[in-house]
Amino acid sequence: GAGVSQSPSNKVTEKGKDVELRCDPISGHTALYWYRQSLGQGLEFLIYFQGNSAPDKSGLPSDRFSAERTGGSVSTLTIQRTQQEDSAVYLCASSGARVQYFGPGTRLTVT
Amino acid sequence: AQSVTQLDSQVPVFEEAPVELRCNYSSSVSVYLFWYVQYPNQGLQLLLKYLSGSTLVESINGFEAEFNKSQTSFHLRKPSVHISDTAEYFCAVSETTDSWGKLQFGAGTQVVVTP
Numbered sequence: 001g002a003g004v005s006q007s008p009s010n011k012v013t014e015k016g017k018d019v020e021l022r023c024d025p026i027s028g029h030t031a032l033y034w035y036r037q038s039l040g041q042g043l044e045f046l047i048y049f050q051g052n053s054a055p056d057k058s059g060l061p062s063d064r065f066s067a068e069r070t071g072g073s074v075s076t077l078t079i080q081r082t083q084q085e086d087s088a089v090y091l092c093a094s095s096g097a098r099v100q101y102f103g104p105g106t107r108l109t110v111t
Numbered sequence: 112a113q114s115v116t117q118l119d120s121q122v123p124v125f126e127e128a129p130v131e132l133r134c135n136y137s138s139s140v141s142v143y144l145f146w147y148v149q150y151p152n153q154g155l156q157l158l159l160k161y162l163s164g165s166t167l168v169e170s171i172n173g174f175e176a177e178f179n180k181s182q183t184s185f186h187l188r189k190p191s192v193h194i195s196d197t198a199e200y201f202c203a204v205s206e207t208t209d210s211w212g213k214l215q216f217g218a219g220t221q222v223v224v225t226p
Contacts, residue, residue, distance in 0.1 A: 043201065
């Protein structure tokens, strides 16, 4: 079946602009996660959605970052007023039972 | 809080030679353990997992890992590597008490296989 998909695959934006990154999880998976992968920080957890529960936002680095999940499926990660330190690969994962499956990621470059 | 240590940042290895990637973790509760592989410009792919049962787990492409609770380790091994095994390998843990299942990753080990 189809895996986790993310769009766009690459995004170049100017400092100060807002960006939206999209994630389509595996059908039927109730849990959805966002991680960030950067050279200096490795793989970091950002936010987690599980069903209709309130999301775990404990990994979001600042209030410029937000995410939503509509209809228990597609998720959008929004970064407002992007900064150069936001440049990274943003990975989405979904899970049905403890095992997370990752999408190909969105490479964000802030110039 | 848990932490994951991958002791080697890079491991060069010749084709058909064995390789071992070390992973140690610390946690105050029991954990689930995972190895993910990342090929260049791709996302993370699950290589193998330990959730319960046998402490020795195997993947379909010849990798194996053994959960050692007393040494808090989950080292990854392959007896004979191929050029195609060149990739970055990440060890990850989640605590069994964490219903959210957040993963804590190690820093990764870059495996470079040469002929």
